[in-house]
Amino acid sequence: MQNNIIHRLQGQDLSCVRDDRILFEALNFELSAGQVLLLEGENGSGKTSLLRILCGFREPDAGLVLWGGNAINDSQYYDDMAYVGHLDGVKKELTVLENLKVSLALGQTGHYSIPQALAKVLLANFDDALVQSLSAGQKRRLSLARLLITKNTLWILDEPFTSLDKQGISLIESLMTEHCKAGGMIILTSHHDIALPNVDVQRILLS
Amino acid sequence: MSLFYAFLAIIKRDLLLAVRRRTEIANPLLFFILVITLFPLGIGAQPHLLQAIAPGIIWVSALLAAMLSLDSLFRSDFDDGSLEQILLSPYPTSMLVLAKIIAHWLVTGLPLLIVAPLLAVFLGMPTQSLGVLLLTLLLGTPVLSLIGAIGVALTVGLRRGGMILSLLVLPLYVPVLIFAGNAVEMAGSGLPVDAQINILISMLCLSLVLAPWPTAAALKMSVN
Numbered sequence: 001m002q003n004n005i006i007h008r009l010q011g012q013d014l015s016c017v018r019d020d021r022i023l024f025e026a027l028n029f030e031l032s033a034g035q036v037l038l039l040e041g042e043n044g045s046g047k048t049s050l051l052r053i054l055c056g057f058r059e060p061d062a063g064l065v066l067w068g069g070n071a072i073n074d075s076q077y078y079d080d081m082a083y084v085g086h087l088d089g090v091k092k093e094l095t096v097l098e099n100l101k102v103s104l105a106l107g108q109t110g111h112y113s114i115p116q117a118l119a120k121v122l123l124a125n126f127d128d129a130l131v132q133s134l135s136a137g138q139k140r141r142l143s144l145a146r147l148l149i150t151k152n153t154l155w156i157l158d159e160p161f162t163s164l165d166k167q168g169i170s171l172i173e174s175l176m177t178e179h180c181k182a183g184g185m186i187i188l189t190s191h192h193d194i195a196l197p198n199v200d201v202q203r204i205l206l207s
Numbered sequence: 208m209s210l211f212y213a214f215l216a217i218i219k220r221d222l223l224l225a226v227r228r229r230t231e232i233a234n235p236l237l238f239f240i241l242v243i244t245l246f247p248l249g250i251g252a253q254p255h256l257l258q259a260i261a262p263g264i265i266w267v268s269a270l271l272a273a274m275l276s277l278d279s280l281f282r283s284d285f286d287d288g289s290l291e292q293i294l295l296s297p298y299p300t301s302m303l304v305l306a307k308i309i310a311h312w313l314v315t316g317l318p319l320l321i322v323a324p325l326l327a328v329f330l331g332m333p334t335q336s337l338g339v340l341l342l343t344l345l346l347g348t349p350v351l352s353l354i355g356a357i358g359v360a361l362t363v364g365l366r367r368g369g370m371i372l373s374l375l376v377l378p379l380y381v382p383v384l385i386f387a388g389n390a391v392e393m394a395g396s397g398l399p400v401d402a403q404i405n406i407l408i409s410m411l412c413l414s415l416v417l418a419p420w421p422t423a424a425a426l427k428m429s430v431n
Contacts, residue, residue, distance in 0.1 A: 052431075055291075055295060056295075057291070057294070057427070057430050057431055058431050078295055078296065078297040079297040081295070082295070083291065083292075083295055085288055085291060086288070087286075087287055087288025087291070088287065088288055089287065089288035089289050089291060089292040090287065090288075090289070091220070091224060091283075091287065091289060092287065093224055093227040093228060094220070094223065094224065094227070098220070098223065101216065102216050102217070102220045103292065105212050105213045105215075105216030105217075106213050106216070106217075106292065106293065106296040106298065106303075107296060107297065108297070146292075
């Protein structure tokens with residue numbers, strides 16, 4: 001399932017300045033296979049900014065993000081990562097299936113087929129439903145299904161539990177545990193307490 | 208999965224979205240038809256004058272219709288986060304952006320081509336220039352979409368980018384308007400138009416090759 005390259009994400013001396021306000025500086029971390037990095041902090045403490053830097057949307061004001069020792073703007077990184085942000089990234093005029101087919105075309109085929117992934121996130125009978133008819137929690141589960149159908153090692157999740165019910169939260173937690181067991185890694189922000197038994201969770205508190 | 212497959216998937220997705228939304232196709236087309244049909248009413252019973260300015264009317268309307276449709280190119284993708292997903296794809300963003308531009312042209316540019324001959328006849332344009340009109344539209348409207356894409360990519364992150372967008376792209380549209388309008392006019396008087404057509408072809412090739420890169424770069428800046 002996993003290729004033999006040892007994946008490792010490193011942040012070296014990262015800092016981010018927004019509107020003359022230092023959100024964080026000299027931030028160092030290292031994440032290797034099977035680990036979870038949980039970013040904590042108040043609203044506006046720079047959690048999302050850090051995630052966007054890790055996605056390559058923003059340049060860090062100082063420091064480097066390295067993937068397997070190489071800078072992330074080398075395209076191998078985008079082969080290996082997937083991001084679910086505040087926005088679901090799904091088209092509301094398309095059906096669930098059509099959305100996932102586009103996501104699949106934009107990435108590499110992953111461990112699960114589309115029907116398997118939909119069953120995993122409890123959307124099995126929604127293939128032909130238009131996304132605009134789904135509830136907020138269902139949309140969120142759909143955008144998380146994207147993680148399952150494409151090949152990726154690193155998941156970057158911005159508040160993945162937003163608008164999910166208890167069942168949805170425990171579902172995503174079990175998917176995350178499974179992903180880590182298979183050698184994947186996850187970076188996430190969350191206001192909820194996450195329960196990930198037997199998983200190595202690192203915490204960074206931004207303030 | 209390959210780049211080609213991703214390319215086709217984007218085109219297919221955008222065409223499907225256009226069919227589901229409908230207004231995206233209808234708006235520029237309706238605008239084009241309305242403006243052109245209003246001209247004879249405004250000018251009055253002067254068929255010769257109308258005939259003389261017909262190429263200009265059609266091309267200016269096509270240009271404005273293209274500009275009107277530009278904002279829809281990246282707006283909804285930007286708003287719902289699909290754009291982020293496109294940028295994070297391992298495939299080159301410039302190619303995926305090119306797929307979006309092609310789909311956009313098929314939705315907003317191609318319909319203009321289909322109704323243009325009808326409107327040209329309506330304005331009393333000589334029949335020998337109809338072919339040249341179609342050819343200039345076929346070569347020129349994709350250039351409008353390609354150049355416009357750069358402008359939209361730069362302004363999609365701004366809340367009120369409409370005015371800046373017009374100021375950005377309109378000057379770049381002028382050469383297309385000049386050569387295309389001139390070609391149709393010359394064809395009407397039976398003169399050769401090879402030079403203008405060649406220039407339009409080179410504009411199309413140039414923008415096809417050069418426009419996707421700055422568009423991709425500008426989109427990366429806009430999602431920041």
